[in-house]
Amino acid sequence: MxxxxxxxxxxxxxxxxxxxxxxxxxxxxxxxxxxxxxxxxxxxxxxxxxxxxxxxxxxxxxxxxxxxxxxxxxxxxxxxxxFSETRLRGRLRLGVSEDVVANRLTGILEDFIRLYPLIDLELTVALSAVLYQMQDAGDLDLVLAKRHLGETHGRLLYREPLIWLARDPDLLPARGEALPLIAFPPPSITRRVAQEALDGANLPWRIVCTCGSLSGLTAAARAGMGVLVQPRSMAPAGLREVPADRLPLLEDVEFVLISRRGTDTALVDALSNLIAGQIAPQNPRRD
The missing domain is CATH 1.10.10.10 (Winged helix-like DNA-binding domain superfamily/Winged helix DNA-binding domain)
Incomplete structure (x- = not known):
């Protein structure tokens, strides 16, 4: 056995x-x-x-x-x-930002359904700002999303840098030409950070592709349409990081958990602690 x-x-x-x-x-x-x-x-x-x-x-x-x-x-x-006397049951409404879903969510959900099979999970995937709006309206119990540096809402999980990504960084337009950007629609944290960085460096840019799905943005970037901004640990396969001397440095981004007041504390804590114990930057491994 x-x-x-x-x-x-x-x-x-x-x-x-x-x-x-x-x-x-x-x-x-x-x-x-x-x-x-x-x-x-x-x-x-x-x-x-x-x-x-x-x-x-x-x-x-x-x-x-x-x-x-x-x-x-x-x-x-x-x-x-x-057969546990303390088993948890009920419904929990979880909101997760688009980029987290593509990289981290499967393992979290696998462990969650194994540990808490009597909890029904209602999952919403959207941009971080949209998730915060939904939570403020009472539509989500727990949100796993990004926040700007300097913001204080939520339970900080970790912080990491945003990077510029392209299929072939050597083929980017010369300085002075408009940089083609591939981005989530507003309101998007990564879009705003990219635009502010380029404006601060007096570099022209234009949005060549907008999509609410990371898979769609990734497909556009892999096709060579332009430059995509993502957290370093979530860089999609098939894209390369643009060298630091080609484009301005991007600020870091923070990933946080935010629970809504008035929710079932036991349910929220169960999932929050599971997420906090698992989610972290995924760097190349050598062990």
Whole structure:
């Protein structure tokens, strides 16, 4: 019989791509995660994880196992919740900014439904400013979004720089020519930061593509239409960072959690603590 603790380490490793981050998420030592993976591989007689100095990824056998591992952990969580005297139930309305959805949300939701299967989640994806407006109107219980530097609302999760991205930075227009921008529609924090930085440097610009979906913006940038601004850890594949001497420095952005007053504190705290424990900049991993 497979050990659920071993499977939990295996799933966390698949989600994070890092032994260090998997251990931090589970609240155990990195050596313990390593032991769990080794014992799981011994029990199955197969290598499940491939690791070198640059990356951690699943082998073909590991990919075959991951769906079953999630299923076993989900079932265990549902059974435990069903017979727990302190089980949480109810409805929670969560708003998440567009760029977070594309990079972080899957792992968060996987753990949430396993730990709290009796909570019904109503998910809204929109620009950060729109989410704040919806929350002020009483339509959202919890918001995970960005804020400008200097703002104080919400529970700070982390801060990181915004960067300019393009398919081929060497093909950008010469200085003095209008820079083609690909951006979310107003109100957008990244759009505003980009425009203010260019105006402050007296560089001309024009919006060549506007879309409310990050996948749409990414497609336009990959097609070579112009320059896209995103947090460094959320840079889409297929785009390169523009060298610092080509365009003005962009200010950092902060990611925060904001709960609405009057909501079910237990429900909000459950999801807030889960998000806070998982979300962090995703940098290249070497462990």
């Amino acid at each position: 497979l050990n659920l603790n071993h499977l939990s380490s295996f799933v966390a490793l698949q989600q994070t791509g890092s032994f260090t981050e998997a251990a931090a998420r589970l609240g155990i030592g990195q050596s313990t995660v390593t032991q769990h993976i080794q014992r799981l591989e011994k029990a199955l007689g197969r290598q499940l994880v491939f690791r070198d100095t640059h990356q951690v990824k699943l082998t073909a056998e590991g990919e075959a196992l991951i769906g079953y591992a999630r299923g076993m952990l989900d079932l265990n969580g549902k059974v435990s919740s069903l």
